[in-house]
Amino acid sequence: MNLPKYATTGQRIGYYSFMTYCGLVFFFLIAPIFIVLPLSFSSSSFFEFTPEFMRFEPEAYSLKWYKQMLGICGVDVTTVCTNKWMLGVRNSFIVGIASTILATSLGTIAALGLSRPHMPFKALIMAILISPMIVPLIITAAGMFFFYSQLGLTHTFTGLILAHTALGTPFVVITVTATLTGFDTNLIRASQSLGADTLRTFFKVIMPLILPGVISGALFAFITSFDEVVVVLFIGSVEQITIPKQMWAGLRQEISPVILSMATCLVLLSIALLTTVELLRRRSERLRGIKSQ
Amino acid sequence: MSEITNSGILTTDGIPLKESLKKAERKNKIRALLLVAPLLLFIFFTFVMPIGSMLTRSTDDSYINNVFPKTFKVYQKWDRVGLPSEEIYATMFLEVKQASGFEIGKASTRMNYAKSGWKSMIKKSKRKFKKISENDGPFKDKMIEVDKKWGDPEYWLALGVMVDPTTYEYYLNSFDKKYDSEKNIIDQPEERRIYTKTWIKTFKVSILVTFFCLMLGYPISYLLATLPLKYSNLLMICVLLPFWTSLLVRIVVWMVILQQKGVFNNFMVISGLIADENRWQLMYNQTGTIIVMTQILLPFMVLPLYSVMKTISPNYMRAALNLGASPLHAFWKIYMPNSVPGISAGGMLVFVIAIGYFITPELVGGKDGQMIGNWIGYHLKTTLNWGLSAALGGILLVIMTVLYWIYNKLVGIENIKLG
Incomplete structure (x- = not known):
């Protein structure tokens, strides 16, 4: 050039x-x-x-x-000082971490199944598993709003965690299936012929190799939950304040510069996450012997 | 070949090889399915079922039939000429009197969609019927005395569209149509025609955003694909960082930039390009929505374009130039056609995401930038017209499915790459 x-x-x-x-x-x-x-x-x-x-x-x-x-309220602060932001941080982390753990474990196991050569109806199943990522959030939120309220799951953390898990799993499935392409299945046979059972093979042979994919999938799932506002708005109550919900409220009602401080923290967080994912991607490519030219 | 299978090669346990293989394969299939099953069930219950139940809501009109079961039964016998008979009045009277306040409220809201005026009429009647005894018939004149709208056949006729527990009225409403009392499809009154306009606006904004993303994304994807890797990796971070940054943070930032006293307007005033008193209105309108959505969706254009352009060998261009084509001509005839898969993939992706957008138009769109997603949210939370929001959502879902089907044909959904 x-x-x-x-x-x-x-x-x-x-x-x-x-x-x-x-x-x-x-x-x-x-x-x-x-x-x-x-x-x-x-x-x-x-x-x-x-x-x-x-x-x-x-x-x-x-x-x-x-x-x-x-939540440190000085004498010079004239505006209303509440602890909502820290509450939001706490809730965001609780919901984020819980849904990440759920999404990562479900997604990784499913990706292992999807990468097997004998998977029947692969295209259809893949389409269903990826659909939470594709369907517009407002439609997802509307559906969950109706359905979860019948089950009494609206206005609860359980409902929120389930919803965010559903939204996060496609990312795990995609990243882990991507890591599994080019995975040498002979390694599994070797491990089994040496006497390891399925669990041991999984943790000692498969897991270390797909770990970069699993971690970046988990990070995607976490950021999806951490950044999600539409579903929280529709199925959460006043108690379920998360960071994005508080920012939303801040932008709609009390336009306060606290939003800017929070935004700064989130930008720093996103830089940290991006760096981690990039490093993992390179490591994974090295591990699988894919040269990045 | 057939000879061998017919003669039947046996395994050591005496089972035909074909059967034994089939058995092993079935085992493998079941094992693979068992691994996928937990997630599949999870997604089914937390995601697919909710959306399915939303869709059934869009045609469901049974609620009102459950509140006024007897009235609707006798109503069906009415010849729809003049005022209904005393029997219909009497059943209606009893059912309004007996139903709970909550049921009446919900049912009358539904009736109000068919003809406005029903809600206030039912509310008033519910209050005043308490004073009239149940054995104090005939009720026709008493009801008309309570509210003279009971004596207007128009209102009674409007009930006709609700007799059937499945309705397509919400879908008609989504395109500014409705049923008249004889179940013919007619236009909504002028002042209630908003959805056709919104659909057109949603498509217009999505097309414009896709176009701008292509205009901005194509050159930088080209640059990224042709630069040596150590520079392009660095620049790639510029594309990926916005992708990882919270959506709301990006919207806040754009508010800082685009507002009347924002960075952009200040810059223009200080540099003397515009006068202080006519600062541009860049936010709370369609312009704002388009600017912000373009920046937010640009990475979704760049990533597929980049991955396609990376596969175009630079030798093609060199060959074209060598054969005497001008750079522009060579680009137009050689590079461009090769990059079309990337353009269609990126364009489709941006368009599909843009069409269902909710947050950005809600925050920076103002009145004029609202898209169909915002109406779904509005009916869900504010007017509680859930049937209509479900119908609008259903239509959007169908559009999305068709577009993704095309996308899948073009690039394959499993080729979606992240970062």
Whole structure:
């Protein structure tokens, strides 16, 4: 993609305008995410860069929104100070972790079955298993709202965890089946002929090899639950505050800059998760002997 | 071949080999199925059944038949001319009087969809009927005295569409149609025609978002596919990071940028491009919805495009240039046709996701940016017209299924890649 030395003026113009265009698109993709970082340290109660903030005046900077988010209420804080954010963090982690564990175990076992050469109705089963990822969330939420209320599962954490598990499993199934392609089944035979039973073979031979796929699937399932707001809105009660639900409420009712502090934390979390998944993907490719060119 | 099977090769235990193989295969099949079974059952109960039950709701009209069973029975005998007979009035009177307040409330809401006015009439009657004794017939005149709408045949005729416990009325409503009292399909009154417009708007926004994603995504996918791996891996992070960032965070960020005193407008004012008093209205309208959705869905366009472009050998372009084609011509004739599978996969994916969007239009769309998903949510939570929300959801589901079927034919659903 380098410009050769003999390029004509026209080619040069074309090349540089193409590069500028691409640069702008990357800017459009990535810059918005980082705008929130400095703004969360502003003392202004609105979502804007005040002139004082741009002149780097110390009074324009403050940590008060972070303190509010953490539930530390100082004397200088005039707005209502509640502990809803920390409650949201707690609930999000409870629901997220519980549904991740469920989704990962169900999804991994199913992926093992799907990768067997003798699987009947493979296409149909795959379509059903992936459907929670495909059906628009609003339809899923509507269906669950009707059905779970008949079973008394709305307004409960159990209902929420079940719903999020269903939404997370497709990601586990997809990532683990992807890791299992090119899996050498002779390893299983070798292990069995050496006298290991099914469980031992699974934990000692299969698991270490598919672990990268399982972990990235689990991370996908976790972030799906952690970021999910539509289903929570429809089947959760006031008690089931999660981070996205609290942000939703914050955006609709009390537009408070605490949202920006929380957003900053979430951006940092997403960077951490992305790094982990990328490292795992490379490790998995190395393990399976797929060269990344 | 047939000779061998007929003569029957036997295994050591004396069973024909064919049968023995079949048995082993069946065992393998059952084992594979058993592994998938837990998840399949789980998805069936937590996901498939809820959606199925929602769909049955979209044609279900039995509730009102259960509240007024006798009235609807005698109603069917009525010739639909003039006012109904005393018998119909009397059964209606008794059933309104006997039903619980909750049932009456729910049933009258349903009746109100057929003709507005029923709800207030039933509510008022429920209150006033208490004073009239059950043995105090005939009731016709007394009921008309309570509310003169009881004497209007229009209201009685409107009940006709509810006699059947299965109804397609909600589906008709979803396209601004309804039944008249003789069960002919007619247009909704002018002021209630919103859904056809919303469907068109939903398609329009989704098409525009897909188009913009393609315009922005194609060049950068090309760049990513042609750069050496160490640079493209770095740039790929720019595509993947938004993908991993919370949807609500991205919406918050766009609010910071697009609002009247937001980053974008401030920048334009400071650089003198627009005057301070006519800052652009970029949020709470369709423009806002399209801008934000484009940024959110761009990774879904780039990833499939990139994976297709990665497989196009650079030698094709070199050959075309070598044979004397201008770069643009070579691109148009050689590279573009090769990348079509990526365009269709990415375009389809973005379109399908966009069409069911709920959160983004709800938060940044304002009144003018609402899509069909928002109406489903509105009827679910606010008006409690669940039949209509189920019907709208059902139609959306059918559209999605058809689109995914096409997508599956084009690329195969199992080829969906993550990150």
